[in-house]
Amino acid sequence: MHEMSLCESVLQILEESAHKQEFSSVKRVWLEIGMLSCVEPEAMRFSFDAVMKGTLADGAKLELLRVPGEAKCLACLQNVEVQQYGDLCSACGNSRLEISGGDQLRVKELEVV
Amino acid sequence: MCTTCGCGNGETLIEGHMHDHARDHHHHTHGHTHDHASGRMVQVEQDILAINDRYAESNRSYFVDNSILTLNLVSSPGSGKTTLLTSTLSALKDEFPLSVIEGDQQTSQDAERIRATGVKAVQINTGKGCHLDAHMVGHAVQTLAPEEDSMLFIENVGNLVCPAAFDLGEAHKVVILSVTEGEDKPLKYPDMFHAADLMLLNKTDLLPYLDFDVDLCIGYARRVNPDIKVLQLSATKGDGMDAWMSWLRDEHQLQSGQETVVAQG
Numbered sequence: 368m369h370e371m372s373l374c375e376s377v378l379q380i381l382e383e384s385a386h387k388q389e390f391s392s393v394k395r396v397w398l399e400i401g402m403l404s405c406v407e408p409e410a411m412r413f414s415f416d417a418v419m420k421g422t423l424a425d426g427a428k429l430e431l432l433r434v435p436g437e438a439k440c441l442a443c444l445q446n447v448e449v450q451q452y453g454d455l456c457s458a459c460g461n462s463r464l465e466i467s468g469g470d471q472l473r474v475k476e477l478e479v480v
Numbered sequence: 481m482c483t484t485c486g487c488g489n490g491e492t493l494i495e496g497h498m499h500d501h502a503r504d505h506h507h508h509t510h511g512h513t514h515d516h517a518s519g520r521m522v523q524v525e526q527d528i529l530a531i532n533d534r535y536a537e538s539n540r541s542y543f544v545d546n547s548i549l550t551l552n553l554v555s556s557p558g559s560g561k562t563t564l565l566t567s568t569l570s571a572l573k574d575e576f577p578l579s580v581i582e583g584d585q586q587t588s589q590d591a592e593r594i595r596a597t598g599v600k601a602v603q604i605n606t607g608k609g610c611h612l613d614a615h616m617v618g619h620a621v622q623t624l625a626p627e628e629d630s631m632l633f634i635e636n637v638g639n640l641v642c643p644a645a646f647d648l649g650e651a652h653k654v655v656i657l658s659v660t661e662g663e664d665k666p667l668k669y670p671d672m673f674h675a676a677d678l679m680l681l682n683k684t685d686l687l688p689y690l691d692f693d694v695d696l697c698i699g700y701a702r703r704v705n706p707d708i709k710v711l712q713l714s715a716t717k718g719d720g721m722d723a724w725m726s727w728l729r730d731e732h733q734l735q736s737g738q739e740t741v742v743a744q745g
Contacts, residue, residue: 369611369642376528384524394519398528405645405671452670453704462703466674472528472645478519 370410373472374418380474381424390479393424397476401469402450403436436469492616493605495588496623532646535614539621539649543632549728549735550632552650554672556665557638559658560682562590564715565633569597571725576732577627581620581634583612590635600624611642614649631732640669651735652677659683659690663697670704678709680724685714 381393396415400406408431415429436449442461449469455462527533543550555561569578580601582591591603602624604616617634626632634650636643655676657665660683666673673679679701681694698710711727713720 369645372609372611372613373528373645376531379531380524380526380528384522388522390520390522403671405641452674453667453700463706474524474526474528477522477524479522480519 368410368414370406370414371418373406374411374414377415377474378418378422378424381422381477384477385423385479388479391423393427393477393479395428395430395478396424396474397430397432399432399434399471399473399475401434401436401471403452403466403470404472406472408433432475434469434471437467438464439467440464492607492609494616494619494623495591495603529645529647532614535618536647536649539614539618542621543649543651544735544738546626547629547736547738548626548632549630549732550634550648550650551731552634552636552643552648552653553656554636554640554643554653554676555638555656555658556640556661556669559638559656559661560715561635561638561656562593564656564680564682564713565635566593566597567715567718567721568633568724568728569594569599571721572631572728573597573599577630579624579626579630579632581612581617581624581632583616583635583637585609585637606637610637610639611646612636612648613646617648629736631728640665640672644669644671644675651731654678654680656680656682657697659687659692659694663693664700666697666701666704673701673704673708676705676708678711678727681710681712682715684712684719685717 377396377398381396385391400408400411411431412429419425419427436451437446438449439446440456440459440461441463443456443459445456445458447457449464449466452466454464456464553561553565565580572578578599580594580599582594582601582603583606584590584603585606585608588603591601594601602620604612604620606612612634634648653676655672657679659681681697687694694712701708701710711720711723713724
């Protein structure tokens with residue numbers, strides 16, 4: 368459950384942001400979570416609600432933006448989407464894929480009052 | 481409160497440190513705001529792991545500047561990680577100054593096993609935490625004070641999931657898999673095998689009694705990480721330990737070279 372520590376980092380980002388941008392509570396949080404980012408969405412939702420209790424984001428709604436993994440197949444040279452490391456090329460079935468994106472873990476945007 | 485970075489609270493206990501730790505709050509948010517239907521929208525665009533990664537980079541600079549080869553050993557519980565580590569330390573302790581950071585949720589039994597080899601060790605108990613992070617490691621390094629031109633082994637919490645996400649500032653993650661586990665573990669826990677540079681396949685002396693397919697396992701590991709190096713060994717019987725020692729010596733030399741380049745640059 369490293370999602371719990373990730374949510375604690377999210378809370379730090381929210382608190383810092385509240386200080387700089389002068390807001391007192393957070394209503395909604397958009398997180399960009401790449402498919403290759405070692406995060407389980409359900410664990411993230413569970414942790415988010417637990418960690419945000421009693422904070423400026425108590426009861427805030429969590430919006431998860433899932434971003435697919437991107438890879439280039441070294442056999443057929445096509446750019447393909449992958450769901451996890453170890454997936455085969457969806458075009459030709461080869462296993463030699465060079466991962467080029469989809470491991471991001473970012474706080475993207477907030478709705479605040 | 482910690483006098484080094486102002487941290488406080490949390491359940492983490494580091495031997496030799498008198499207080500508990502949580503992460504700190506020294507980061508900066510840049511962004512603009514604009515109005516939205518019900519609330520105000522704030523653009524943040526910040527990496528969730530940025531705080532950890534900043535500590536990791538600071539650890540890494542320290543390791544490079546002082547020619548300390550640092551390895552982050554990761555595996556599931558029961559892979560023989562601590563036995564492998566004690567065998568490794570016994571074999572190398574007359575050749576290099578060595579030190580160990582031990583991560584476990586509870587007990588200092590592993591650090592005591594390490595100290596029994598004559599190598600200095602500090603235990604981090606993560607409490608309910610499932611992984612070490614770069615901030616805990618930074619404090620443990622202060623307590624441990626590893627020598628210049630040495631090797632530092634970080635034995636992470638036994639867990640093939642969570643430690644994958646947290647850079648500690650190490651030169652390499654080394655994943656240990658024993659042949660008493662399933663050969664499909666690299667596919668089941670791809671994030672960890674993707675993050676590691678070296679896989680040690682341990683307990684190979686037991687292969688005659690098992691149905692473990694070594695080639696299949698290595699094939700799976702290469703599927704999630706085409707660049708992963710693989711060494712097969714038995715920490716209890718000693719088979720394959722020479723190749724692991726050679727790998728460590730080569731990496732240590734590379735690390736020393738890196739320091740020279742930085743110093744000249």
